[in-house]
Amino acid sequence: MLIRASRARKNPIASSEERLAWLMLAPVLIALIALGIYPAFNTLWLSFQQGGFFGIGTTFAGLAEYTRLFRDSQFWGALGFSLLFSIITVAGQMIFGTALALFANLRFAGRWLVRAAIIFPWAIPTSTNSVIWAYMFNDQYGLVNSILIHLGLMNPAHPLSWLGSGQLATALIYIMAIWKANSLVALLVLAGLQSIPGEVYEAARVDGASPWQALWGITLPLLRATLVVTLVLRTIESLQAFDLISAFTNGAPGNSTQNLGLYIYVQIQQFGDFPYGSAIATVLMVITMCFIVLYMRALYRPAAK
Amino acid sequence: MATVARRKEPVLLNSNRRAALTRRRRAISLSTRTLIYAISAIILIIQFFPLIWALLTSLMTSAETTSTPATLFPLHPMLGSYFQAFQGAIGHYYLNSIIAATISAALTMLMATLAAYAFARLRFRGKRFLLIFVLFFSLFPPLVQVIPVYQILQNLHLIGTIGALILPYTVFGLPLAVLILMAFFQEVPGELEEAAIVDGLSRFTAFVRIVLPMVVPGLFAAAVIVFVNNWNEYLFALTYTTGNTYTLPVGIVTISQTEFTTNFSLLSAATIMSVIPLVVLILVLERRIVSGLTAGALKG
Numbered sequence: 001m002l003i004r005a006s007r008a009r010k011n012p013i014a015s016s017e018e019r020l021a022w023l024m025l026a027p028v029l030i031a032l033i034a035l036g037i038y039p040a041f042n043t044l045w046l047s048f049q050q051g052g053f054f055g056i057g058t059t060f061a062g063l064a065e066y067t068r069l070f071r072d073s074q075f076w077g078a079l080g081f082s083l084l085f086s087i088i089t090v091a092g093q094m095i096f097g098t099a100l101a102l103f104a105n106l107r108f109a110g111r112w113l114v115r116a117a118i119i120f121p122w123a124i125p126t127s128t129n130s131v132i133w134a135y136m137f138n139d140q141y142g143l144v145n146s147i148l149i150h151l152g153l154m155n156p157a158h159p160l161s162w163l164g165s166g167q168l169a170t171a172l173i174y175i176m177a178i179w180k181a182n183s184l185v186a187l188l189v190l191a192g193l194q195s196i197p198g199e200v201y202e203a204a205r206v207d208g209a210s211p212w213q214a215l216w217g218i219t220l221p222l223l224r225a226t227l228v229v230t231l232v233l234r235t236i237e238s239l240q241a242f243d244l245i246s247a248f249t250n251g252a253p254g255n256s257t258q259n260l261g262l263y264i265y266v267q268i269q270q271f272g273d274f275p276y277g278s279a280i281a282t283v284l285m286v287i288t289m290c291f292i293v294l295y296m297r298a299l300y301r302p303a304a305k
Numbered sequence: 306m307a308t309v310a311r312r313k314e315p316v317l318l319n320s321n322r323r324a325a326l327t328r329r330r331r332a333i334s335l336s337t338r339t340l341i342y343a344i345s346a347i348i349l350i351i352q353f354f355p356l357i358w359a360l361l362t363s364l365m366t367s368a369e370t371t372s373t374p375a376t377l378f379p380l381h382p383m384l385g386s387y388f389q390a391f392q393g394a395i396g397h398y399y400l401n402s403i404i405a406a407t408i409s410a411a412l413t414m415l416m417a418t419l420a421a422y423a424f425a426r427l428r429f430r431g432k433r434f435l436l437i438f439v440l441f442f443s444l445f446p447p448l449v450q451v452i453p454v455y456q457i458l459q460n461l462h463l464i465g466t467i468g469a470l471i472l473p474y475t476v477f478g479l480p481l482a483v484l485i486l487m488a489f490f491q492e493v494p495g496e497l498e499e500a501a502i503v504d505g506l507s508r509f510t511a512f513v514r515i516v517l518p519m520v521v522p523g524l525f526a527a528a529v530i531v532f533v534n535n536w537n538e539y540l541f542a543l544t545y546t547t548g549n550t551y552t553l554p555v556g557i558v559t560i561s562q563t564e565f566t567t568n569f570s571l572l573s574a575a576t577i578m579s580v581i582p583l584v585v586l587i588l589v590l591e592r593r594i595v596s597g598l599t600a601g602a603l604k605g
Binding site: 121225233242292 | 338341358372376377430435449472485489492520523526529558562572576
């Protein structure tokens with residue numbers, strides 16, 4: 001005991017804690033390095049190449065593909081779409097998802113149905129869901145126009161082409177994305193709410209706090225870790241969105257709903273331009289990292305060390 | 306015993322106050338009950354809207370699905386699309402999806418729980434760096450990972466087997482699962498664990514016996530999320546599977562879409578069939594997500 005204690009640089013408890021930490025981290029780190037490191041560095045490496053076709057015959061080009069980005073107006077359009085899409089839909093998902101969870105946490109008969117319903121939008125495969133939405137908003141045989149016609153709100157001779165207008169299509173993409181991922185936020189917040197002991201609320205009620213004050217003073221601060229993590233997860237996924245839009249508008253009309261995910265797809269799968277696609281992906285990675293650092297700095301203060 | 310002692314003097318006051326409280330609570334619930342059910346109804350409609358439409362579409366003939374203006378209710382409801390989905394080997398896709406999603410979700414959860422605890426509760430050098438390192442792997446869009454991962458899987462001779470999905474699903478689900486679970490571990494008060502360690506439990510035993518039961522809601526929530534992500538994954542499944550190992554999202558598209566046309570009725574039928582197992586799963590786990598804490602507290 002004594003010998004071991006003197007050998008350890010700090011105290012024996014700390015060093016055994018550190019050993020345990022590494023043992024517990026090992027499976028995740030090994031798995032990620034084994035399968036993840038090659039794709040990640042392959043992308044970084046390719047982004048400093050140029051030319052080639054489907055990754056064959058590329059040559060080193062330094063920052064050429066990055067400078068190419070500056071002159072590419074399609075890239076800037078896609079970047080703008082991605083940023084706006086992420087900020088708007090993640091904000092919407094956080095607000096509506098949290099509200100849904102708080103509502104589903106009330107006590108009332110039949111709330112299990114609401115709780116089960118929460119998850120539905122998210123349970124449908126993203127690409128299939130987008131096909132169904134595109135079908136609902138189809139100008140010719142879509143449900144929405146049909147309802148409007150049956151209600152006498154629309155002239156059957158002049159159906160509204162929802163997906164033919166860039167602004168309408170963008171708005172629908174926002175709505176669909178918020179609708180689809182509310183679930184995930186609500187599920188996590190609902191689970192987080194279960195770990196708040198009821199006595200806390202009892203105490204607050206006795207002290208005369210209104211439910212609104214309890215929400216902002218107790219519930220949300222106690223959920224901080226869950227909320228920040230959810231925000232980070234939603235941000236990562238929204239910036240990488242692909243299925244959702246590709247099966248809905250595929251970037252149309254024109255390129256008005258093209259985000260970075262779609263643009264990477266066009267470069268890689270259609271043009272076979274791996275270096276350029278990789279450069280865009282790397283920029284996307286850096287942007288995502290900035291968002292995460294920003295959110296964590298602003299919102300995340302570990303409660304206990 | 307404590308209750309007996311407490312009951313002596315303030316029994317009157319206590320019961321009075323309690324009666325007042327329940328009265329007030331009942332009054333609130335009476336006035337707001339309508340509101341609660343109205344909101345519930347709106348939530349249900351919004352959540353189920355496209356799925357109801359899919360259900361109606363699945364019962365329509367293909368002529369009805371492409372009429373203008375759209376047929377709102379199938380005039381001659383038929384189950385033909387569901388039979389067609391079965392002929393299109395949807396049963397096989399089910400099996401593949403269940404195997405791929407379940408095994409990889411279980412492996413992800415097992416590894417991520419250990420790591421998340423270490424990140425949330427243990428002190429070690431380089432924690433921040435390692436956390437960013439783990440997150441780093443979720444920052445590249447799957448679109449650029451598909452091909453290099455394909456090369457790895459090919460070297461392992463996994464392409465065309467279900468292992469070609471289990472391996473990447475397990476690994477790429479890790480950053481998300483670690484992050485979610487970390488949040489739940491952080492919300493457990495530290496005193497309980499410290500008390501257990503003072504009582505002579507090892508750190509790891511305290512983790513298994515004290516902390517883990519307290520995060521059961523979080524474990525189930527994370528498991529559901531990881532499982533559904535795997536269940537619905539499209540890009541990897543499309544690239545790494547062949548007809549035999551198609552999962553549901555790929556299978557649905559394969560059986561209902563040709564290059565130029567979509568059989569909306571079949572697509573809807575297949576979608577509904579792919580959602581049903583998740584509904585069952587969620588209904589079973591819903592109680593666990595919500596009651597996990599109390600169950601854990603009773604056990605502990």
